[in-house]
Amino acid sequence: MKINVNGKPQELKSGSLSDTLAELGYGDAKIATAVNAEFIPAALRDTYALTEGDELEILAPMQGG
Amino acid sequence: MIDVSIIGAGVAGLCIATEIAERGGTVRLYDRKPSIGAHACSWWAGGMLAPFCEGMNAEEPVVRLGQQAADWWDKTAGGVNRNGSLVLALGRDRSELSQFARRTTGMDVVDGKQIAVLEPDLGNHFNTGLFCASEAHLDPRNALATLLIKLQAKGVTVKTTPPTMGPKMIDCRGLSARDALTDLRGVKGEMLVLKCPDVILSRPIRLLHPRIPIYIVPRGDGVFMLGATMIEATERGRITARSMLELLTAAYALHPAFGEAEVLEIGVDARPAFPDNLPRIRKRGNVIYANGLYRHGFLLAPALARMTADYLFDGKRSEMMDED
Amino acid sequence: MKQFYGVTLKTPLMLGTAQYPSPAILADAFKTSCASVATVSLRRESGRDKSGQGFWSIIRNLDVHILPNTAGCYTVKEAVTTAHMAREIFDTKWIKLEVIGHTDTLQPNVFGLVEAAKILTQDGFEVFPYTTEDLVVADKLLDAGCQVLMPWGAPIGSGQGLNNLQGLRSLRAHFPDIPLVVDAGIGLPSHAAHAMELGYDAVLLNTAVAKAGNPVEMAHAMALAVEAGQAAAIADPMEPRDMAAPSTPVIGKAFLT
Numbered sequence: 029m030k031i032n033v034n035g036k037p038q039e040l041k042s043g044s045l046s047d048t049l050a051e052l053g054y055g056d057a058k059i060a061t062a063v064n065a066e067f068i069p070a071a072l073r074d075t076y077a078l079t080e081g082d083e084l085e086i087l088a089p090m091q092g093g
Numbered sequence: 094m095i096d097v098s099i100i101g102a103g104v105a106g107l108c109i110a111t112e113i114a115e116r117g118g119t120v121r122l123y124d125r126k127p128s129i130g131a132h133a134c135s136w137w138a139g140g141m142l143a144p145f146c147e148g149m150n151a152e153e154p155v156v157r158l159g160q161q162a163a164d165w166w167d168k169t170a171g172g173v174n175r176n177g178s179l180v181l182a183l184g185r186d187r188s189e190l191s192q193f194a195r196r197t198t199g200m201d202v203v204d205g206k207q208i209a210v211l212e213p214d215l216g217n218h219f220n221t222g223l224f225c226a227s228e229a230h231l232d233p234r235n236a237l238a239t240l241l242i243k244l245q246a247k248g249v250t251v252k253t254t255p256p257t258m259g260p261k262m263i264d265c266r267g268l269s270a271r272d273a274l275t276d277l278r279g280v281k282g283e284m285l286v287l288k289c290p291d292v293i294l295s296r297p298i299r300l301l302h303p304r305i306p307i308y309i310v311p312r313g314d315g316v317f318m319l320g321a322t323m324i325e326a327t328e329r330g331r332i333t334a335r336s337m338l339e340l341l342t343a344a345y346a347l348h349p350a351f352g353e354a355e356v357l358e359i360g361v362d363a364r365p366a367f368p369d370n371l372p373r374i375r376k377r378g379n380v381i382y383a384n385g386l387y388r389h390g391f392l393l394a395p396a397l398a399r400m401t402a403d404y405l406f407d408g409k410r411s412e413m414m415d416e417d
Numbered sequence: 418m419k420q421f422y423g424v425t426l427k428t429p430l431m432l433g434t435a436q437y438p439s440p441a442i443l444a445d446a447f448k449t450s451c452a453s454v455a456t457v458s459l460r461r462e463s464g465r466d467k468s469g470q471g472f473w474s475i476i477r478n479l480d481v482h483i484l485p486n487t488a489g490c491y492t493v494k495e496a497v498t499t500a501h502m503a504r505e506i507f508d509t510k511w512i513k514l515e516v517i518g519h520t521d522t523l524q525p526n527v528f529g530l531v532e533a534a535k536i537l538t539q540d541g542f543e544v545f546p547y548t549t550e551d552l553v554v555a556d557k558l559l560d561a562g563c564q565v566l567m568p569w570g571a572p573i574g575s576g577q578g579l580n581n582l583q584g585l586r587s588l589r590a591h592f593p594d595i596p597l598v599v600d601a602g603i604g605l606p607s608h609a610a611h612a613m614e615l616g617y618d619a620v621l622l623n624t625a626v627a628k629a630g631n632p633v634e635m636a637h638a639m640a641l642a643v644e645a646g647q648a649a650a651i652a653d654p655m656e657p658r659d660m661a662a663p664s665t666p667v668i669g670k671a672f673l674t
Contacts, residue, residue, distance in 0.1 A: 033463075034461040034462075034463065035461075036330075052463075057462075057467065057469075057470055058469070058470060058473050058506055059462065059469075059506065060459070060501075060502035060503070060505045060506045061502075062498055062502060065494070065495075065498060066498070067498050067501040067502055067505075069501075069505060070505060085461065086461065086462060086463075087459040087460060087461060087462065087499075087502050087506070088459065088460065088461075088462035088468075088469025088470065088473075088506070089457055089458075089459065089469045089470075089472055089473040089476065089506060089507070090325070090457070090458045090459060090460040090469055090472060091325065091433075091434045091435035091436070091437075091443075091457070091458065091472060092433060092434060092435055092456050092457045092458025092459075092485070092486045092488055093433030093434070093435045093436070093456055093458075093486070093488065093573070093574075093623030093624065150438045151438070152439075192630075195630070196630045278440070278468060278471050279466070279468060303574075325468050325472065326462075326466055326468045327466040327467065327468050328463050328466040330463075366439075367441075368439060368440040368441040368444070368475075369439050369440075369441035369442070370438070370439040370441075
């Protein structure tokens with residue numbers, strides 16, 4: 029299954045958003061996710077199924093003013 | 094008798110190997126690849142030996158220790174150009190020149206005529222700038238290759254098999270040593286190598302810029318290194334369009350002929366840095382970690398090498414050692 | 418001191434976390450400034466790149482309230498989605514809402530701001546809107562459910578200080594009970610002190626400290642400035658006058674001519 033992760037196309041096994049994050053190596057990192065510009069809360073990651081062509085955004089803390 | 098295995102043949106590893114070999118020690122070098130190249134952060138360095146300019150944003154030890162660099166490189170690798178460096182500002186950033194002068198030492202204010210004498214090709218483009226006469230630059234890839242050739246002449250080769258435990262190890266893996274040095278972080282840098290025979294420059298030019306400290310370093314034969322972004326990130330993927338746009342815009346504004354330049358290379362890597370952006374030497378058991386050169390690889394590796402060797406040969410602790 | 422959504426801040430200084438020369442200087446500047454709030458942001462991170470995690474561990478150790486922002490958002494939808502992601506990551510209902518309307522001045526798009534503020538308030542957020550000093554917009558933001566207002570002093574990162582004193586004064590006069598924060602444009606401690614003297618409840622700044630030659634020393638100066646300005650406001654300053662009024666008592670003056 030091909031999806032775009034933070035704008036870059038990646039070939040990933042299909043499965044839930046949780047599986048995908050594990051596959052991408054996020055582990056227990058402090059991150060938040062959005063799919064196709066919609067926020068997906070952490071609680072829904074186990075049941076949220078990604079599909080071909082989805083735009084997955086994974087954000088982490090950064091410096092800000 | 095000093096006998097060490099050095100892991101990582103980037104600028105840190107090669108300088109430390111050179112210093113130890115010069116003092117009569119035995120060195121084994123290990124790296125992922127048998128020769129220096131694009132896998133090392135220092136492959137993408139600017140090669141500026143500019144301690145005073147760096148003082149704009151760096152801590153005091155960078156300015157002080159960096160002043161040893163030009164002589165060390167001259168002695169070990171040669172090829173040091175001591176033409177100084179020139180600091181300029183474009184358009185609406187011009188007010189930042191006086192701030193730069195205030196926050197650094199060793200700068201002389203130069204007017205348009207003096208700039209035209211220093212760099213005839215920039216002739217009429219600029220009417221004020223700063224000149225730091227005592228600074229230098231080198232070609233980083235040549236310098237690393239020369240160190241390696243000289244080490245090879247002493248029987249040192251780069252092995253790609255991991256070292257077996259035995260003699261003391263010096264870990265110079267840069268960012269890869271994050272598995273042991275948990276406070277090490279990556280600061281992403283993006284740079285370009287341009288070929289532009291229409292422009293001749295004799296020294297690195299720094300362009301003051303509110304976000305990116307842009308510099309152009311002449312490499313000879315019409316080749317220039319244009320760098321470098323500073324992004325708090327470890328990833329070393331590809332350059333972003335925004336970064337390339339800002340770098341090229343700056344070069345074009347410096348001299349319109351850069352618009353015709355050929356883009357030879359695009360470099361992206363992450364510099365290894367500790368929280369205060371200063372290098373560290375840490376001894377843990379049988380391993381000495383020498384790391385955290387940040388954007389000061391060629392500027393501070395000589396001091397890092399000396400201090401590491403001082404510790405090995407004489408047990409002398411230095412300011413870079415922050416652990417027992 | 419007024420409360421910010423039920424929280425009493427131990428000092429009236431909110432400090433940004435961007436643009437410092439190094440993480441070590443960022444941490445030192447925060448300690449020296451005694452800032453009570455740190456603004457933070459969000460960005461893309463790849464699985465192997467742990468830089469966001471490293472930054473977070475520094476911030477977590479600062480003992481400050483976290484105020485995530487929606488910096489760089491130009492649309493209501495972007496700002497709202499970013500706010501939701503920030504709430505999850507930072508585990509706070511606070512959001513510094515920025516909807517930018519103009520690239521050169523980074524002036525807020527106040528129409529989008531009001532709309533986003535309404536949506537976020539209904540979603541349970543506690544919104545700190547980055548706005549202009551416009552009274553009518555301020556009113557609409559309060560109608561939208563905001564209980565804090567953050568008018569700009571000058572464009573972000575410009576260091577110009579308080580460009581429209583009269584506007585900031587009238588905002589204070591019209592909303593005596595609303596916590597007001599001057600956000601953006603502060604370049605000097607005197608600007609920060611001035612904002613506090615006007616009766617503002619806090620200032621939010623970043624570049625003035627991070628881009629100073631010595632950020633830690635400037636953080637100290639800002640701490641002194643907001644404390645001085647706040648004390649001055651509490652002390653109820655004298656009214657300026659057109660003419661001199663002798664400060665030395667005139668009674669009992671000897672005639673020596």
